Amino acid sequence: MVMKEISYNHFFIDKIKKYFSLNSFNKKNKKKVCVAVSGGLDSMVLINLLLDLPEIEPEVAHCNFLLRDEESNKDEFFIRNFCKKKNIKCHIKKFDTLYFSKKYKVSIQMSARKLRYDWFLELLEKYSYEYMVLGHHFDDSIETFFMNVFRGTGIKGLLGIPKKNRKFIRPLSDFNKKEILHYAKIRNIKWRVDRTNQEFKYLRNKIRLVLSRFYSFSFHKGLKKTIDFLHDENLLIEKKIEEIRKKITIEKKDNPFFWKIECKRIKKLKPLSFYLFKLFSPYGFNDINSMKRLIDAQSGKQILSKIYRIIKNRNDWVLISHKLLLENKNKxxxxxxxxxxxxxxxxxxxxxxxxxxxxxxxxxxxxxxxxxxxxxxxxxxxxxxxxxxxxxxxxxxxxxxxxxxxxxxxxxxxxxxxxxxxxxxxxxxxxxxxxxxxxxxxxxxxxxxx
Structure with a gap:
């Protein structure tokens, strides 16, 4: 039994080491990272794993969203106490999540996400961390897969949560919840339980509870294979989109953002709706019919997203940010x-x-x-x-x-x-x-x- 536990421990450590080696971490070059730690099972396993890696110098960031009364404060105390024992730096931030949700009229979950990631970006810049390390695992990707299926999505929405996204990395992406739980038990890792994860009012929780009834090794293996295939197919699509982007572009620059596009070439794209969505949805343009009408519209017509606008300028489209217009208008x-x-x-x-x-x-x-x-x-x-x-x-x-x-x-x-x-x-x-x-x-x- 002891040998099995040692072997399982090595399995976890070796897999984590491999993940970091693929992301340019090595013993000669010690990297300082910040780990998002809620106090739950996944993040506590993650921080304990990273403390075992000599090539990494971890610090901790904990968000107190003040949503669970005394339980939120107990989570914070738990994290502070853990960091003190391990002698690692700890950043704590309290958020008035309910006020933010009411002010901007977004859900509590979306508010918490926005507040959390904005703060993480501040920490990355202020302390020059190599990465912000998050505790998402493969079961989180499965839940995201089904959430996006219910909402309606393309291939990108079926890819789950990315293992790496700019400065955010997720070393537990290939592990499932059962493996993480088993590792925590053999290593005697303590964690806090968030009872709101069992509440049926949130879509993610509903999916999690339903999927738990179908849990099996073959179920996870099959879904992982499907998501891996989708990743490969998405790479091919993105490569094709980049070719099309270059083909329709007359001029493009980043500062200030300016993209001039030839309308004739847009019109020839088939299937048009698919390409319009793939090319312009990253800028907030999701109304395909409005974009189609703009192709043949008279010069001066425009459509708007929250941050950008597309202007019909004679025989071309010009995509620019609202910011430049507002700066010129008010300056x-x-x-x-x-x-x-x-x-x-x-x-x-x-x-x-x-x-x-x-x-x-x-x-x-x-x-x-x-x-x-x-x-x-x-x-x-x-x-x-x-x-x-x-x-x-x-x-x-x-x-x-x-x-x-x-x-x-x-x-x-x-x-x-x-x-x-x-x-x-x-x-x-x-x-x-x-x-x-x-x-x-x-x-x-x-x-x-x-």
Whole structure:
């Protein structure tokens, strides 16, 4: 019996070592990681396993969601006491999960997930951990598999919980609950029991309780084989999607995010609905019919997700973040005088007093005495008007932009130079206001080069 227990212990340790060796861990290069420890069976087995690996220096992060009254505080005390005995650093964070759930109108489970992962990302950045280590195992992947089946999903939703996702790793991914429980017993590992895991009101718990009736070695083996096949098939699909992404892309950059796509090539994709979902759902676009209509829509039409928007720009799509629009729309730059060398501005502007016209190209000239500082630099707003140079009367900026056939993107990224009295002096790079033009009475000329 003792020999079996020793062998089982080696089986666990060897499998964990193999996992970490595949992720660039070795004895010569000790890595500092943070382990998410709830106090339950899985996380307590995980932290004990990592303490047995000399190549890893673990620290602990514990979330107290304040959802189970005194039980939550007992979990926290249990973790603090464990870390003190093992002489490892422990990070504890209390969350008002119920308040967060009510404020943002999301479920308690989703609130806890959001709070937990946001904090984990903060810890990764603050302490420069190699990884955040989580205690998910294969049974968790099975539950996720069936949860996504009930909700409706593609192949990606059937892959379970990934073994590694950026800085988050899950070394117990290949172990099932029965194996983890057996290991905890032979190693005499103590853990806390969360009774809410038995409550039937949560979908995951319902699936867990139903699946427990069908538990068998062959059941787990068959599902694991299925998920492994799905992983391979998903890799092939992702490779094909990447090829298509390159094929339809005219231009793409990351900072700020900008993706220009050729509509003609999108239209030729078959099956269109499948490719639209795979290409654009990562940006929050799940309404396939709206995307289909946008392909043939007139220029200027757009669809929105929470973070991004797709704009029909002539014969192309442009996918950008809302953030840039909001920054431009709300940002005002104040220019106190013509000496702007030390200023950070969104466009490159240079002022010249009494310039020589023949020496400087692409410059706008105006009557310096009509300029009143401080000047403002901003984008257009509803109701803006100006007096275009060499034209009669005033014109609304919205109408002028339409006449110039500016796209919706160009409208949002053209900057205006505004006089202290609120008059538009110049549409940068485009047109001067007639009220500021150089006349025979001008004494000083101000040149502005964009």
């Amino acid at each position: 005002i730059y104040i220019i106190h005088d013509i000496n702007i060398k030390e200023m950070f501005l969104p466009v490159d502007i240079k002022f010249f007093l009494n310039p020589k016209k023949e020496k400087i190209k692409n410059m706008f000239f105006m009557d310096f005495d009509k300029i009143q500082f401080p000047l403002l630099l901003r984008t257009w707003r509803k109701g803006d008007f100006f007096y275009p140079l060499k034209r009669k009367g005033k014109k609304k900026l919205s109408k002028y932009y339409k006449e110039q056939k500016f796209s919706i993107l160009e409208k949002e990224h053209i900057w205006l130079l505004i006089n202290k009295n609120g008059y538009i002096i110049l549409i940068l790079g485009n047109c001067l206001d007639n009220r500021f033009k150089v006349t025979e009475n001008t004494k000083k000329i101000l040149g502005i080069k964009i």
